[in-house]
Amino acid sequence: MKKKTLAIMTAAAMVMSFAGCGNGNGSGTGPANTPRDSVQTTEAETPAGNPPAETGDGTGTDTASGKEITVWVEKIFSDDANAAVEARLKQYGTEKGVTVHVELIGATDIMTKLNATIEAGRNVPDIISSSTTKVLNYYPNIPCLDVSDLVAEINEARPYLPSALEGTQIGGVHYYVPYYSSSCMMFVRKDKLEEAGITEMPSTWEEVFAAAEAISDPAGDFYGLGMGCGENDDDDENTLRQYCWNEGGYLLDADGNITVDNEVVKKCVSRWAGLYAAGVIPPDAVTWDAGGNNSSYLAGRTGIVFNAPTLYNAMRNDSQYAELLENTVILAPPAGADNNVYMSFPVGYSIMNTCKDVELASDLIRYLVEKEWYDGFLEGIAPIYAPMFRDAEDNPVWTGDAVNAEVLKYVQSATGYYGYPVETIGGRAAAARHYFTFPVGKMFHQVAAGAASAEDAVKKVAGDLDDFKDQVGE
Numbered sequence: 179m180k181k182k183t184l185a186i187m188t189a190a191a192m193v194m195s196f197a198g199c200g201n202g203n204g205s206g207t208g209p210a211n212t213p214r215d216s217v218q219t220t221e222a223e224t225p226a227g228n229p230p231a232e233t234g235d236g237t238g239t240d241t242a243s244g245k246e247i248t249v250w251v252e253k254i255f256s257d258d259a260n261a262a263v264e265a266r267l268k269q270y271g272t273e274k275g276v277t278v279h280v281e282l283i284g285a286t287d288i289m290t291k292l293n294a295t296i297e298a299g300r301n302v303p304d305i306i307s308s309s310t311t312k313v314l315n316y317y318p319n320i321p322c323l324d325v326s327d328l329v330a331e332i333n334e335a336r337p338y339l340p341s342a343l344e345g346t347q348i349g350g351v352h353y354y355v356p357y358y359s360s361s362c363m364m365f366v367r368k369d370k371l372e373e374a375g376i377t378e379m380p381s382t383w384e385e386v387f388a389a390a391e392a393i394s395d396p397a398g399d400f401y402g403l404g405m406g407c408g409e410n411d412d413d414d415e416n417t418l419r420q421y422c423w424n425e426g427g428y429l430l431d432a433d434g435n436i437t438v439d440n441e442v443v444k445k446c447v448s449r450w451a452g453l454y455a456a457g458v459i460p461p462d463a464v465t466w467d468a469g470g471n472n473s474s475y476l477a478g479r480t481g482i483v484f485n486a487p488t489l490y491n492a493m494r495n496d497s498q499y500a501e502l503l504e505n506t507v508i509l510a511p512p513a514g515a516d517n518n519v520y521m522s523f524p525v526g527y528s529i530m531n532t533c534k535d536v537e538l539a540s541d542l543i544r545y546l547v548e549k550e551w552y553d554g555f556l557e558g559i560a561p562i563y564a565p566m567f568r569d570a571e572d573n574p575v576w577t578g579d580a581v582n583a584e585v586l587k588y589v590q591s592a593t594g595y596y597g598y599p600v601e602t603i604g605g606r607a608a609a610a611r612h613y614f615t616f617p618v619g620k621m622f623h624q625v626a627a628g629a630a631s632a633e634d635a636v637k638k639v640a641g642d643l644d645d646f647k648d649q650v651g652e
Contacts, residue, residue, distance in 0.1 A: 245276045248281070249267055252285055253282050308525070312528075328355060328543065357546070359523055360487075361589060362588070365507075366481070379509060383512050390403035391456070403480065405463070406459070415616045426442045426517070450622055471484065471485055476499060476502070519591060553575075560585070570586055604651065608646040609646075
């Protein structure tokens with residue numbers, strides 16, 4: 179019961195984190211990249227697991243097969259895209275003679291709603307929008323089936339990108355079918371770099387920092403680097419983790435041993451704190467939430483930020499940002515001295531272990547990855563989400579557009595996750611729960627604010643991480 183309660187508490191923290199993402203300024207990097215809205219369903223006021231009978235086209239008549247399936251889909255930023263997925267699912271019902279109950283649920287509500295049904299032991303959906311973090315939230319009582327055979331079957335017919343296939347495994351198992359991925363791109367003010375005499379875009383973290391130093395003008399309220407560390411800044415929590423990885427500094431090793439107390443991590447923290455002290459990073463960056471970096475960029479206060487492509491959408495969909503967009507280059511993030519591993523944000527579909535017709539659920543997921551429909555759907559939501567299949571590398575939609583090509587480049591290298599490179603499932607579960615306290619951002623914050631030395635800040639993270647490992651029995 180203690181572990182079950184812990185999972186529910188963690189889910190609540192996840193919901194609070196999601197609420198900070200996806201605002202109108204283009205913030206957010208993960209599947210929470212959706213507007214803050216309430217639950218919307220196709221059968222309002224009807225319990226999810228016991229809706230009225232209807233045909234696949236929603237006419238309210240029993241279907242020929244008598245089969246039913248309930249699918250919960252997490253809404254994304256586009257109403258048109260949400261409607262397209264719902265229509266696709268209903269089309270399956272029409273073609274197969276199956277009643278498909280579809281519920282579209284906002285990102286801030288889906289985990290709370292799922293937890294409630296699992297706790298109650300009824301009305302649990304058959305298929306649900308899923309992700310690695312959602313699955314790990316329930317460890318050791320994961321309520322999703324092992325769908326490794328289904329993933330292998332899909333991969334044989336249409337190979338996944340290696341990062342998508344390998345990066346979505348948890349302890350060697352696929353608990354969800356990979357579907358698409360978000361990203362966190364680097365946005366650069368090329369006009370500012372040109373003014374400073376910089377003719378090539380930075381491709382390493384040290385080049386990023388050097389360029390940021392060169393273009394900063396704190397007296398004029400312009401800062402080269404918009405990379406914050408507020409208490410609830412999940413965007414920059416991801417970026418700071420990625421920076422440490424790329425330089426070779428990790429919180430855990432592959433076996434789950436706590437390794438954060440190392441010289442590389444301390445060096446990274448001190449380097450960032452030095453940039454902050456020098457006025458290269460805005461003074462308010464230590465108080466930012468997930469919307470801080472993109473808001474600073476849209477306001478013309480920062481020269482380099484890391485954000486989801488929603489920031490690109492915010493600029494291209496609003497004429498007031500036309501000049502800013504013209505002066506912006508969008509690139510995959512830089513590499514470090516050790517690697518160029520990026521944080522992965524995969525989204526897919528899980529089959530719940532209460533599903534009474536697993537073959538029907540599997541067949542419905544196969545229908546969602548059918549190439550012609552899938553490619554058209556991903557084209558419609560590009561570049562916010564990217565495909566996870568290898569043939570995207572030959573698709574002009576993803577190679578002929580500069581921004582789309584960079585997003586695809588990101589996904590090709592996106593194999594990082596909370597706790598990377600820990601491989602044990604218990605270690606990953608502990609790391610995922612630890613993430614929602616935003617420990618790396620707090621570590622950077624403490625040093626920048628002079629509240630702790632790099633040595634003490636790192637030890638604090640190590641101690642907290644050890645507590646989370648104890649909680650999951652790792």
